Amino acid sequence: MLINLSVFGFFNEWIAHFLSTPGAHFWVYVLLGAIIFIETGLVIFPFLPGDSILFFVGSMAALYPGKLSLFWLMVIMGTIAFLANVLNYEIGRRFGDVIPKHPKLSRFLKPEYMDEAHLFFKKWGAWAIFLGRFMPIIRTIIPFTAGAGKMPQKKFLFFNFLGGFSWVIVALGAGFLFGQVPFIKKNFEFVMIMIVIISLLPAVIGGARKYFSLKK
Numbered sequence: 001m002l003i004n005l006s007v008f009g010f011f012n013e014w015i016a017h018f019l020s021t022p023g024a025h026f027w028v029y030v031l032l033g034a035i036i037f038i039e040t041g042l043v044i045f046p047f048l049p050g051d052s053i054l055f056f057v058g059s060m061a062a063l064y065p066g067k068l069s070l071f072w073l074m075v076i077m078g079t080i081a082f083l084a085n086v087l088n089y090e091i092g093r094r095f096g097d098v099i100p101k102h103p104k105l106s107r108f109l110k111p112e113y114m115d116e117a118h119l120f121f122k123k124w125g126a127w128a129i130f131l132g133r134f135m136p137i138i139r140t141i142i143p144f145t146a147g148a149g150k151m152p153q154k155k156f157l158f159f160n161f162l163g164g165f166s167w168v169i170v171a172l173g174a175g176f177l178f179g180q181v182p183f184i185k186k187n188f189e190f191v192m193i194m195i196v197i198i199s200l201l202p203a204v205i206g207g208a209r210k211y212f213s214l215k216k
Contacts, residue, residue: 019068029076032077035053036077043091043144049136054077055171058171059179062179062180063179073168082161085160085164086157088143091147093147114145116138118145120135121142128142130159130166131163133166143156143160
């Protein structure tokens with residue numbers, strides 16, 4: 001554990017040094033935006049931990065307020081999340097019957113992901129667009145499913161806007177509040193440990209569910 005903490009402590013120092021470099025904060029926006037766009041806009045990348053990284057950057061905004069603006073992070077990332085899902089929806093409308101059957105692309109878009117998304121959509125209807133934002137993997141598949149199912153565009157855009165900005169605001173805001181805790185400010189490595197745990201949870205839960213389903 002001491003070794004792990006020293007590694008995270010080194011990372012904390014590296015982050016502080018990186019953000020002190022002129023223009024470095026710009027690349028935080030670019031990299032975070034790219035991750036959000038790829039995860040929520042391209043249906044074959046449902047495994048990226050967008051919410052965990054939003055949480056982490058929110059913590060960084062609290063620790064380095066002069067370098068990162070929470071307000072602009074919310075505006076920019078919320079807009080990217082909205083536009084990315086619009087792209088995902090359009091991909092579903094045009095290629096909803098093709099991608100799941102494609103020999104290479106279907107390896108990323110697993111049948112169990114599609115089945116889970118269909119069940120989630122069937123249970124919640126249009127609200128699945130909003131609620132799915134807060135669920136790893138589901139948030140990537142749901143807009144694709146909505147497009148493939150020819151959900152009315154105006155209805156999709158409304159719930160997409162609501163869900164995209166809510167997800168970004170909650171994830172960044174939670175990280176920002178967490179980063180303001182005095183103990184965390186002095187021990188930022190614990191933030192990193194939390195991020196690692198949160199990032200691994202979806203994979204662990206998914207693996208456990210698959211293991212027990214096969215056992216049954």
